[in-house]
Amino acid sequence: MKHQTLNINLETCLLKWFDTHHRDLPWRKTRHPYQIWVSEVMLQQTTVAAVIPFFSRFLTAFPTIQALAAADEQQVLKLWEGLGYYRRARHLHAAAKQLVADHAGKLPDDPDVWAELPGVGRYILGAVLSQAFDRRLPIVEANSLRVLARLFGYRGDPREGEGKAWVWTAAESVLPQKRAGDFNQALMELGALVCTPTNPACHQCPLAATCVANRDGLQATIPPPKKQPAITDVSEVGIVIRRGKRILLCRRPSNAGRWQNMWEVPHAERVIGEELMASVVRVAKEFTGLTVEPGREVLTIRHGVTRYRITLVCVEAESVKGRFKSKFYAEAKWLNVSELSDYPVSSPQRKLMTELADTNRLF
Ligand code: SF4
Structure with a gap:
């Protein structure tokens, strides 16, 4: 019962904060799965500011999944030029072709279909289906990972081993019954704007009263710094x-x-x-x-x-x-x-x- 009460408070606080503080981003004006999918693929490993012009250009060139599937790969790569991680573009293109060939170009509300597509891992699947269809599916990326680790006071590394499993379970446990897509976005937005890697603005945070890292003064050590590879x-x-x-x-x-x-x-x-x-x-x-x-x-x-x-x-x-x-x-x-x-x-x-x-x- 206590856990449920905590969730209801989280949900209320976070969604209320998101409704008034979220950035007005182009992909937030739609619930169309194709547009959400394109934005989420572009946003992997890339900043919001860098993605905005690419997103508009890409959708102007390929306004529908049929248009993308019919395009030549060179055209797709040219539009992706400068965004980096070109494998994402090739996967997106291949997945569009697969959906057109096998599902008549429909982007279905079906996790099993999405899980079979090239380049679609647990993050993309959860992000698209929760935002487009309000499916109760969690997401974990760098921002939400940091918020969840601090909120629960998780001392291990949530990027590795059992920490990875822990953070996905935590992301699932806090999801509300409704507005799961907004809630997922709110977690990411909070990580981007308030619960930043250094000097989080806890005094402005809607979760401050329930956050373990805030209570114990552990913001600087949770999560532990990412291990950097030798250059x-x-x-x-x-x-x-x-x-x-x-x-x-x-x-x-x-x-x-x-x-x-x-x-x-x-x-x-x-x-x-x-x-x-x-x-x-x-x-x-x-x-x-x-x-x-x-x-x-x-x-x-x-x-x-x-x-x-x-x-x-x-x-x-x-x-x-x-x-x-x-x-x-x-x-x-x-x-x-x-x-x-x-x-x-x-x-x-x-x-x-x-x-x-x-x-x-x-x-
Ligand atoms: S209270 Fe501070 S550490 Fe906790 S979630 Fe909010 S910003 Fe992050």
Whole structure:
């Protein structure tokens, strides 16, 4: 009985707070499962501010699941360019095709159907079905995980082992009978706006009276800090291979591990002790079959990929002999600089292409 009373209080306090304090976000104007699904996929690992322009552009291009299913993968990747974690886009696209082929394009109120779709884990399933159909299904992501751990005073790590099981059970236990979708969003919103990783604003929190971390002054230690992987430095060379005014752009294979089916100028890790220009000649030959004459250094780009801190030095080189032949790339095209923006590329590669376009304009 005591537990139930606590839940009713939580529900009342949190939903009341959410009704007056929630941000007016584009995906909150709808209960349509397709739009909610797109937003939730985009929001995984990405901030709200970064997602907003992508969400509008994506829905303008693909207003329905049928439109998305009928699209070419290159179109989908191009619209996702800059948002990162491109596997999400490929999964979304594949899942849309599956729903159109097997369920006549319906997004059903059925967890079993959703669980079979590529890229749909417990979070996406709970987020879409609770918001679109008011299904009583929990969600756990970084914000709600932090709120729940503090609220219950959970001392272990809710991201690992039995902590993971604990946090999902906790998320389920606090769900109200009605407005489960709003309640899930309210937990996330509270984590984003009030119960922040450092210095949570407990004095503004609707859960302050029942929160164990607040009562015991444990906000700084619950949850424990995320274990950071050791960072490895990597030096790479990227080659802008020219044939007159045209540049060689290559498409990565569909089993590339990352940036699958996206385009790029050839790049690879440098061998320790190898001179930069020797790397240019070697990598060009190895990845494109072309013999090149290195030219000027264009740009150095520093970026991170998972636990790797990459320094990519980009060099121009003229193709002097051979035809494109690669054991790695799926295909290649010789393009004018103005055409480079038509192809989906990773963020570091887009930086390079913007630089090439700017330089091109000067001459
Ligand atoms: S009282 Fe403080 S620690 Fe507890 S949920 Fe609210 S903001 Fe977080």
